[in-house]
Amino acid sequence: MSQSKILLASKLLHELYGEVVADIATHLMKFGPRHLKLISEKTKIKLEQVKKGIGILIQHNLIKFETSKKKPVMEYTVDCDRVILLSRYPKYIYCAKTLYGDAAELLVEELLQTGQSLMSESTERVTERLNEALESTGNPKITTSLVCDKFSLLVNTHFLRRCSNSVYDANERVIGYQEPLERDKLYILPNIEGSVKRKRLSEESTQSNKRLKTGSEYTVPDDGIYWMINVDRFHLYYRDQLIIDSVNNKIDQKSSEIIRSMLRLSEVKTEPMSTVSAPMTLAEILQSLPNELGMTKHILEQYLSILAEDSFLCQSHVESVVQERFGSKCLRIFRVLLLKRHLEQKQIEEYAMVPTKETKEMLYNMLAENYITITEVSKTVDHAPSRTFYIFRVQLEHVSRMVLDHCYKAAANAISRRQMEVNKHKRVLDKQERVDAIIASLEQSGADEAQKQEIRETITPPEAEQLEKCRNTVNMLESSELQIDETIFIIEMYLNYHLLHKAIK
Known part of the structure; x- marks a missing residue:
């Protein structure tokens, strides 16, 4: 694991969960699996705080744990790849909104904020949030069943999945997680029809899969069935969109529509990291295409013969880096x-x-920058320069890994620069926040425009200029972070599939 990757992961954790969680996770990423007491000793963080920090990381699916092979203690390991995905959370939320609307957007946001949640709890909270927004605009309220339908839709299309099953020891303590043998079980919806009111759990209850300790606590119809975001499914959606766009750029729109239909037919049937899609017939593809394309069987066969898989996307990103760094002739x-x-x-x-x-x-x-390699092929044993061939070549996998590391470093630098910019103008930003809060309260109380204008004028022209400059800089840096993340996604996807192809060969 590269230092640049650890640095980026540490900054993302610090920004979202605070200094303690970031320090614990950074220590584990640097030194590997460790138990609680050793983490506390090495990081100089109190044991109780370490426990809370580990709990937050477990809740958000960022850490793995298992019993040590040497000692009877639990050891924890941070999933650095999963931590890096924290920067993609806004993309997941926007994707859900684009595909399925506001309720789906709030459901995905809710699950990203909580890490893991019951279906009944998340749908209730989202219904409350939606009804508050509808009530403020004078629109009629909605029922929980409508939000449940959106939740079901996200599960059926595999954007949401069940959390892994807990593994218990003889003392009923959780010692790890285990994926079900049949992947379809991850997408089975619980039966929460009718009432979602909480029922008291009796003291005689012996259901070991529930996380309840006493009979005085409450349960719900779907208790014990926790849900989380299926990041692999979102990544497949982004991958498919990139494939569609690249085919459109390389060939034409009709070919991209064919690819879109093929990917849509196989999206929930194909394994997440499979190198090929689920099989489909020519008739299925033809039937799924839009009528306005006017596609016949003969034309479709010709298009399918043209379409081929390659590393075009990753290669184009690497080429753009070479051009920026060395110029057009080097490219x-x-x-x-x-x-x-x-x-x-x-x-x-x-x-x-x-x-x-x-x-x-x-x-x-x-x-010198390791973008190309050189191989010496000597005609004689003495390797004399005059009798030696010098062969140049490009190792795309090696260059891709190097560019990926540069991307991690650039993303971490962008986050640091954005945080510095915010801290630099913290006083003015806090003042603007207070002014906005006062104006909002005046609007609720029905104050006139003159009063609101008077409050606005407390921000002086130099302060307004500082705010504008700060906003522009922060927006530019956030945009850079998103673009870097897109490059990271493409290169990581290429490397994953490249390794799979090598394993198959």
Whole structure:
């Protein structure tokens, strides 16, 4: 695990869950599995605080734990890849809103905030939030059943899933989690029809899967069935959108619509990291295509023969990095090496049409930055330079990993710069927040415009200028974070599938 990745994960945790949680997680990411007392001793954090911090990380599915093989103690490990996904939470929420509307947006937001939740609890809270918003605008309230329908839709399309089953020891203590053997069981909805009122649990209850300790506590119809966001499903959706866009750019709109239909047919049937989709017939594809395309069976067969899988998306991002870092002529050389695989300097000069002096300089610059590699092939045993071939090549996997590490570092730097900008203008931002709160209370009490204007004028022109500058900078940095995250997603997806292909071969 690279230091840049750990730094980015640490900053994301610090921003969302505070310093204590970030310190605990950073320690575990650096040193691997450790038990509570050792974490407390090494981080100088009180044991009670360590327990609370670990509890937060478990609640948000950011940590794994299992009994140590050497000692009878529980050891904890932070899932760094999962922590990095904290930066994608706004994308998940926006995706749910785009696909299924406001109720789905709030459900996804609720589950991201709580980490894990019962269906009955999350639907109740979302219904309350929606009804508050509807009441303030004078619209009629909605029932919980409508929100339950949206929840069911998200589960049926696999955007939500059940949490893993708890594994207990002889003393009824949770010692780990276990995925069900059949993946379909992750998407079985509980029966919470009718009343969702809480019922008192009797002292004689022996249901071990419930997290209740005494008979004085309450339960609900779906007690013990916790739900979480299925990040893999969101990633598949983003992957599919990237594939559709790239096919549209490389071929045409009709081919992208064919790909869209094929991906939609197989979206819930295909395993998350499968290198191929679920099988489908030509008739199924033809039937699912929009009528306005005017697609016939013969034309569809021709399009399907054109469409092929490659590493175009990742390669295009790496190429853009090369162009920004070294210039357009270096990009030309880089593309030639990608196309021809192995070339000598003289061959590169001919194919790229770049003068000898410039070619030498550019190859050296890219070699120094590890964007290309060189292999010596000697004619004789003594490896004399005059009798040795020097072959240049591009290892896309290696370059992708290097660019990915740069992206982690850039994302961490963007977060640090944004936090510094906010802290720098904290006084003015707090003042603006107080002014907004006063104006909001005046609006509720029915105050006139003159009073509100008087409050607004407490922000002086220099302060207003500072606020505008701060907002623009923060917006620019947040936009940069989103763009970097998109590049991270594409490169990680390429590397994951690349490893799968190598394993299959």
